[in-house]
Amino acid sequence: xxxxxxxxxxxxxxxxxxxxxxxxxxxxxxxxxxxYTLCLPxxxxxxxxxxxxxxxxxxxxxxxxxxxxxxxxxxxxxxxxIFDSPIDVPTYFTQLQTIKLRILLQNEHYKQYLPxxxxxxxxxxxxxxxxxLFSKIDHEILTEFIIDDSSxxxxxxxxxxxxxxxxxxxxxxxxxxxxxxxxxxxxxxxxILLEYLPELEYLSIGxxxxxxxxxxxxxxxxxxxxxKLRQLIISANDIDFNDLNLLLRQCQSTLEIxxxxxxxDYIIDGxxxxxxxxxxxxxxxxxxxxxxxxxxxxxxxxxxSFQTSSWLQDQSVMFFTNEFYQTYTIVSPPNNCHNFNCSxxxxxxxxxxxxxxxxxxxxxxxxxxxxxxxxxMYTIRFFTMLQFIFINLQILEIGSSFHLMENDDNNNYSCKxxxxxxxxxxxxxxxxxxxxxxxxxFRLLPNLYRLVIDxxxxxxxxxxxxxxSIIDTxxxxxxxTLIDPSIVNNEFFHLIRNYLTNILNKxxxxxxxxxxxxxxxxxxxxxxxxxxxxIKTTNQVLTSTFQTWFLNELLFxxxxxxxxxxxxxxxxxxxxxxxxxxxxxxxQSIRFFQSG
Numbered sequence: 001x002x003x004x005x006x007x008x009x010x011x012x013x014x015x016x017x018x019x020x021x022x023x024x025x026x027x028x029x030x031x032x033x034x035x036y037t038l039c040l041p042x043x044x045x046x047x048x049x050x051x052x053x054x055x056x057x058x059x060x061x062x063x064x065x066x067x068x069x070x071x072x073x074x075x076x077x078x079x080x081x082i083f084d085s086p087i088d089v090p091t092y093f094t095q096l097q098t099i100k101l102r103i104l105l106q107n108e109h110y111k112q113y114l115p116x117x118x119x120x121x122x123x124x125x126x127x128x129x130x131x132x133l134f135s136k137i138d139h140e141i142l143t144e145f146i147i148d149d150s151s152x153x154x155x156x157x158x159x160x161x162x163x164x165x166x167x168x169x170x171x172x173x174x175x176x177x178x179x180x181x182x183x184x185x186x187x188x189x190x191x192i193l194l195e196y197l198p199e200l201e202y203l204s205i206g207x208x209x210x211x212x213x214x215x216x217x218x219x220x221x222x223x224x225x226x227x228k229l230r231q232l233i234i235s236a237n238d239i240d241f242n243d244l245n246l247l248l249r250q251c252q253s254t255l256e257i258x259x260x261x262x263x264x265d266y267i268i269d270g271x272x273x274x275x276x277x278x279x280x281x282x283x284x285x286x287x288x289x290x291x292x293x294x295x296x297x298x299x300x301x302x303x304x305s306f307q308t309s310s311w312l313q314d315q316s317v318m319f320f321t322n323e324f325y326q327t328y329t330i331v332s333p334p335n336n337c338h339n340f341n342c343s344x345x346x347x348x349x350x351x352x353x354x355x356x357x358x359x360x361x362x363x364x365x366x367x368x369x370x371x372x373x374x375x376x377m378y379t380i381r382f383f384t385m386l387q388f389i390f391i392n393l394q395i396l397e398i399g400s401s402f403h404l405m406e407n408d409d410n411n412n413y414s415c416k417x418x419x420x421x422x423x424x425x426x427x428x429x430x431x432x433x434x435x436x437x438x439x440x441x442f443r444l445l446p447n448l449y450r451l452v453i454d455x456x457x458x459x460x461x462x463x464x465x466x467x468x469s470i471i472d473t474x475x476x477x478x479x480x481t482l483i484d485p486s487i488v489n490n491e492f493f494h495l496i497r498n499y500l501t502n503i504l505n506k507x508x509x510x511x512x513x514x515x516x517x518x519x520x521x522x523x524x525x526x527x528x529x530x531x532x533x534x535i536k537t538t539n540q541v542l543t544s545t546f547q548t549w550f551l552n553e554l555l556f557x558x559x560x561x562x563x564x565x566x567x568x569x570x571x572x573x574x575x576x577x578x579x580x581x582x583x584x585x586x587x588q589s590i591r592f593f594q595s596g
Contacts, residue, residue, distance in 0.1 A: 005034075012038055022051040025065060040068065044095075047073040048082065049102050066092040073100040076110040086113045090120040098123040103161075104130060114144045118154040123179075128161035140170075146196050148172040155179065163208055164189070171196040178202065185209050187239045188217035191247065194225060202231045210238025219243050227251040235261040241268055252279050260285040263341070267297055267328060270305030270317070270354075277310060284336055289328040297328070299352070306332075306354040316358050320351040324374035338364045343371035343399065346382050365390050371399030379405055383444055384419045393421060396445070397428040404440045419444055426450040497552060500524045504558035507579070508565040518579060525582045529589045559587070 004012070016024055016038065024042045028035045046069050072093075074082055079101075083089050089096070099121055103110055110126075117124050126141075142164065145157055156179035164182055166189040177197055183206035184190065190205055222243075229251040234244075239262055248255070258280050262268075267289050277283050299321070306317040317332040322345060331337045334353075353360055368390060370378065386393065424445050429438065429452070442448070503521045507513055513521070562583070566573050573580060 009038060016042060020050050021047045029064065043068045044070045046071065048078060049073045049075050049100075051078075067094050069093055070095050071098040071100075072096060073102070075102045075104055077104055079110060079113055083113070086116040089113070089116045093120075097121060098125075100125040100127060102127045102129055106130070111141075111144075118145060118149075118152050121154055123156040123158075124154055125158040125160065128159075142166065143170050145177060146171040146174045146193075148174060149176075152176045158182070163206075166192055173198065175199045180204075182206075183208065187211055187236065187243065188219075190234070191217065191219065191222060191243075194227060194229075194247070195221070198226055199228055201228055203229060204233040205235075207234065207236035207239055210236065211240055219246055222246040222250055225250045228254050230254055231257040233259040237263045238265065241266070241272070248276060252276075256280060257282040258284070260287070262286070263288045265290045267302065268330070269302055270308065270311055274308065274310055277315065283315065283332070285330070285332050286337060286341075287328070287330040288342055289330065290326060302328075302330075303352050303354060312355055316360070317354045318351055318360060320348050322347060324372070334360050334362050336364060337362055340365065340368060343369045345370070345372035345374075346378055349379075349382055349385060360389055361391060362389050363392050366392060367395035367397065368393060369397045369399060370402065372402065373400045376400050376402040377405055378402055380419055383421065387419055387421055391423065393423050395426040395428065396421065396424050397430065398441075399430045402437060404437045420446050422447055424448065426452070428452040496524055496527070497555060500528075501552070501555045501558045504555075504562050508558070508562040513579070521579060522582045525586045525589075529585055532589045532593045559583075 007015075016028075019027075021042055024039055025046075029039045029043070030036070043065050046065070072082075083093075099117060101110060101124070103126060141159070145152075145154065152174075153176065155176060157177060158181040160181070162183070164184050166184055171192075173196055175198065178199060179202040180193070180197065180200060181204040184193075185207075186209050187207050188211070190207060193203075193205075194200065223246065225247075227250050232248075232251070232255060241262075241264070248258070258276065262285075264287060268285075268287050273283075273285070302319065311317060315333055316335075317330065318334045319328055319330040321328055322342065324345070325342075327342065329340070329342055351360070368386070372378075421444055425447055427441070427445060427448055427450070499520065503513065503517050503524075506517065507521075
């Protein structure tokens with residue numbers, strides 16, 4: 001008889017990696033020395049935030065682990081059950097270095113633990129789960145950490161999911177904090193933080209509003225700052241680059257890595273950035289500029305500003321425009337860009353690259369949004385370019401209605417194209433589209449398996465001699481995203497079901513199934529099988545709703561007639577192994593669906 005202990009450690013680690021931390025501790029920790037050793041890495045990095053059985057913490061196995069934990073992830077609702085009280089943290093959790101606290105409640109009970117955390121931990125992450133886009137939290141949360149306290153050992157602080165409002169009058173100079181990640185309301189909050197954190201070496205900050213109109217901050221104070229920043233990451237809306245430049249000059253001697261992601265209403269060109277680039281080891285930027293209507297902006301001049309020897313030596317820069325929204329998007333280096341915060345149009349074909357001899361690839365871009373409200377036409381040349389630039393593209397989202405055409409001067413679309421976005425697995429269609437263009441798009445996405453689409457669309461098309469590519473595409477789509485109470489009456493599903501019924505009726509008569517019918521029969525059955533599998537395992541749709549169109553009387557009569565004919569004329573079906581296998585799959589799927 002097979003025993004789990006017979007498996008090598010490598011396979012056991014693979015199995016354990018799929019289990020929640022509390023399941024590992026509860027089931028394996030105290031079995032023997034071998035399993036204790038195997039469990040140790042999962043105890044050192046313990047995640048209790050997903051546990052559904054907090055009573056386990058009182059079991060014998062759990063009593064063994066507090067002194068072993070180095071990193072702990074938990075919810076604010078679990079604080080008292082895990083620690084009993086704040087003073088127990090350093091007493092029993094002697095090796096604990098990092099806590100990631102998910103804050104679910106609004107009662108601020110977690111704040112009782114912050115004084116102990118800052119004196120016993122080296123790293124703390126506060127992750128606010130129920131915040132909205134415009135949620136704010138009072139600056140008092142930072143007063144616990146930006147304070148002159150020699151007993152503090154906390155060197156890394158992350159506050160995520162919330163936007164902080166900051167008041168400079170309540171802080172004290174803090175020399176222990178080395179790393180800080182957070183989001184604030186206005187750009188002057190960045191300067192206030194650096195006034196009181198002179199030892200900060202890493203700062204990642206989001207700025208939501210840019211300059212505060214009513215707040216008169218004295219930016220000249222920046223010239224007196226003694227900063228030790230080595231890495232600075234800024235994501236900001238409407239920040240003033242002149243003010244930012246003052247800050248960057250103060251840390252020019254120490255700053256090694258600078259990442260800027262700015263949404264602004266002016267152009268930043270190569271001449272403005274070159275002094276910064278010379279002193280940096282790594283420089284990344286993404287500028288989304290609303291300035292296309294400015295007559296002083298010259299595309300060729302902007303390009304030439306990034307074609308000096310300093311830029312061409314080791315850093316590529318690309319930019320593209322959107323005339324409808326009157327924007328420039330400037331990215332460097334393109335191969336490091338992780339995402340666009342703008343939509344792409346056919347204009348992207350005219351992108352500019354400072355180094356003309358370089359092939360542009362953007363392997364980190366996993367998702368793009370197509371939304372051309374001015375001229376909603378996409379050419380095959382456009383999709384061919386997407387294929388070669390976005391080599392790891394996974395999600396394609398389309399907003400406005402579009403027309404897919406062969407090229408710029410030919411409105412006729414030909415399905416004979418070698419262009420395939422093979423890496424794309426998800427298609428999201430936000431607006432209602434022309435179903436013929438969606439069909440054409442499907443042909444460019446051979447590996448599509450997730451479809452998010454308007455309920456009234458889903459491709460209202462007759463199942464005829466030309467529909468092989470539609471079924472061939474849909475057969476790999478996870479039905480989890482297709483099955484929904486709002487779409488069970490969609491004409492598309494009825495057409496597929498009725499076509500399946502017709503094939504079954506043909507088969508039970510003396511009509512020989514042609515290759516197309518056999519192919520569609522096998523693929524539709526596989527498609528329905530996946531739909532049923534998801535409906536049973538994920539409860540995405542009420543069973544009674546699903547029955548209204550799948551468990552159909554005509555379909556059941558066709559199956560019954562076929563089974564009766566098979567029992568009478570079995571020799572007729574003896575050579576049709578593949579079709580018989582598909583029929584068996586269909587019947588088993590129906591039984592599975594009808595089972596409790």
